[in-house]
Each structure stands twice: as structure tokens, then as C-alpha cells.
Amino acid sequence: MKKLLLLCFALALFAAEPFVSAKWLKEHLNDKNLILIDVSKPKLYKKEHISGAINAPIELWRQKIEHYALLRSPKEIEKVMRRLGITPNSKVVLYSHRWGKDFLKTSYIAFAMEVMGFANSSILDGGLDAYCKIGDLTNKPSAAKLSNYKATFHPEFIVDKTTVLAHIGKTRMLDARNPIFYFGAAKQKVLQRTGHIPKATSYFWVFSFENEKIKDTNTLKAMLIDGLGLDPKKDVITYCTGGLETSMNWYVLHRLLGFQKARLYDASMKEWANEPDTPLTKYRWE
Incomplete structure (x- = not known):
């Protein structure tokens, strides 16, 4: 029993790793609670993406206010998270198509979710380029099952x-x-x-x-x-x-x-x- 508890604890810690490798993602792509989010522009997503990924670009998470941009309201972000099918048991992995500004959208969206009480997210280390070397891509869009996620604003x-x-x-x-x-x-x-x-x-x-x-x-x-x-x-x-x-x-x-x-x-x-x-x-x- 003690060994089982230790194993579960170790798995929980591993699941919350801030960065995961392409190898890890390929091995866990079909995990029941995994939600894979493509943060890039819809144009890039439609061209090709990792199988099972859902497109959720930065515009869903932040909005322009005068000459700068801010996080959207808690209600708006909660709706986005529900549309993505996120639950407290989900494991979210975020990835981008390109290095630079596109890649930074992963950390901003992870920040947005943590502000709303969800911390079990990871960023794909090396982005889409790293995954391309070991896995196949698709152009078939994926849809999420709606959830009733209740956000807690921080x-x-x-x-x-x-x-x-x-x-x-x-x-x-x-x-x-x-x-x-x-x-x-x-x-x-x-x-x-x-x-x-x-x-x-x-x-x-x-x-x-x-x-x-x-x-x-x-x-x-x-x-x-x-x-x-x-x-x-x-x-x-x-x-x-x-x-x-x-x-x-x-x-x-x-x-x-x-x-x-x-x-x-x-x-x-x-x-x-x-x-x-x-x-x-x-x-x-x-």
C-alpha cells in the first residue's frame, strides 16, 4: 500500500512538470485526461498540428485596452477553459509552432489558467519543431468536450x-x-x-x-x-x-x-x- 501511494505521488509530481519533452508527449498523447492546446494562429493550426490538439490562440485569453493588452475577465476565461474541456483532473500541455513571440504565448496562457486556479499545465519543450522529429502531424481539427470548470480567480x-x-x-x-x-x-x-x-x-x-x-x-x-x-x-x-x-x-x-x-x-x-x-x-x- 505504501509503495502504491509513493508511486501515485511520484506520478502526480511528474504530471505537473512545467516543461515536458516531445518524447513524453508522444507516449502520453492518448491519455484520458490530457488536453493538448495549440496556441498559434488558426492559419498555422489549419495547415498542420499535433493530432488531438485544440486551437486556442492568444486572442481568446487577452484583449486590447487602449495601446496595450490585458488578461480577459475571469468570466471570459472561465468560458474558454470550459470550451476546451478543462477539469480539475486535466493535464494541459501547451505548444507553439514557432520560436519567439509565438512561443511566449504558451507561458502567457499557462499564466492565465493559473490566475484562474488551474496549475496543472506544461509547455512542450522545443515546441512543434521538437515533436516533428519523432511524431506525425495532421490537418484534421479536433473538438473538445465541454466541461463545467469552476474557476477561482487569483x-x-x-x-x-x-x-x-x-x-x-x-x-x-x-x-x-x-x-x-x-x-x-x-x-x-x-x-x-x-x-x-x-x-x-x-x-x-x-x-x-x-x-x-x-x-x-x-x-x-x-x-x-x-x-x-x-x-x-x-x-x-x-x-x-x-x-x-x-x-x-x-x-x-x-x-x-x-x-x-x-x-x-x-x-x-x-x-x-x-x-x-x-x-x-x-x-x-x-
Whole structure:
């Protein structure tokens, strides 16, 4: 009996791995509780996708507000999760077709689901390219069975401009953009001003990956905890240009390194750096 309990515990832990390999996905593709979500644009999904995958692009999860985008309302996201057939017993795996911005949609959607009380999600390490090497693709669409998933909203994972202003110099903040934008040496087209939120630390989200696959946990700890001095027990606020890049930093901190108090500034610099009076620092590493 004890061995059985230990086995079940081990399986539960494995099922909640933040990143799963293409090999794991192929072996578990027909699992009863597995829900495979293709986060890319419908055009890419219709062309080819992993068998059994359901298309749920980023537009279902967030909406434009003025010149930035924010997570949709809890009711809207709950409806999306129900349409995808998600239940508390589901194991969700998210994947994208392309590296870069498309890939970042996986972590943002995982963040959106966690905000709604569902944490048993994983990202396919290496995306569709990794799966293509060992598995077949299809162009036949898949439909989910509707569920009655009841979401529990967790606003503590999200911060707004007012909260960020109040925590400058008091809470560690992580800028997920390319360091050239953090430093202020180059201007992003979508932003009116350059630089970073005062006292924030630069950590480009791609630093967590090598050859488009997640680095091992010890390396991530060495970089983020030992190197940058982030404390898993303390608050950390992550931000980027518009919410996608920072979602990967949030996901790595929260899911891989156990930062339970990691919070995401959803509007990020598309709000902050387009306001005339929010403080910005440039030409300085902090």
C-alpha cells in the first residue's frame, strides 16, 4: 500500500512538470485526461498540428485596452477553459509552432489558467519543431468536450501601474526585454520613451533557454537566485514590453523555481513608457 501511494505521488509530481519533452508527449498523447492546446494562429493550426490538439490562440485569453493588452475577465476565461474541456483532473500541455513571440504565448496562457486556479499545465519543450522529429502531424481539427470548470480567480498574481509605482525600490523587479531596450540604447517603436522602471533588474527571457529548450533547473537557480540574488520567499514583479516576454520569466520563477509571490505587470511598458510622467531610468544597470 505504501509503495502504491509513493508511486501515485511520484506520478502526480511528474504530471505537473512545467516543461515536458516531445518524447513524453508522444507516449502520453492518448491519455484520458490530457488536453493538448495549440496556441498559434488558426492559419498555422489549419495547415498542420499535433493530432488531438485544440486551437486556442492568444486572442481568446487577452484583449486590447487602449495601446496595450490585458488578461480577459475571469468570466471570459472561465468560458474558454470550459470550451476546451478543462477539469480539475486535466493535464494541459501547451505548444507553439514557432520560436519567439509565438512561443511566449504558451507561458502567457499557462499564466492565465493559473490566475484562474488551474496549475496543472506544461509547455512542450522545443515546441512543434521538437515533436516533428519523432511524431506525425495532421490537418484534421479536433473538438473538445465541454466541461463545467469552476474557476477561482487569483488576483494576487497580477499587478497594475499603481502597485508598481508604490513598490519601486521596495520590491525586486525583473525586466524581460532585450537588454538594449532596458539600458535605453535603442527605442522600441511601440513606446514613446526609453529606459526601464527604476531599480529594476535586466533578465532577458531568452537567457533561460539554450537551442530553444529550457536550461536545467540548477543553471536557472545559479542565474536567477545565486547570480541576481532573487529570493524565492519574497515578492518579485516581472514586466516587459506588453506582457508576453514577462510571462515566461514569471513562469520560470513561479513554476520551476518556486517563487510563490511572483507577480506579473500585464500592461507592462506599453502602458508605463507611453505615459508622460511615470519614472524611467536609462543608461544604467541596476
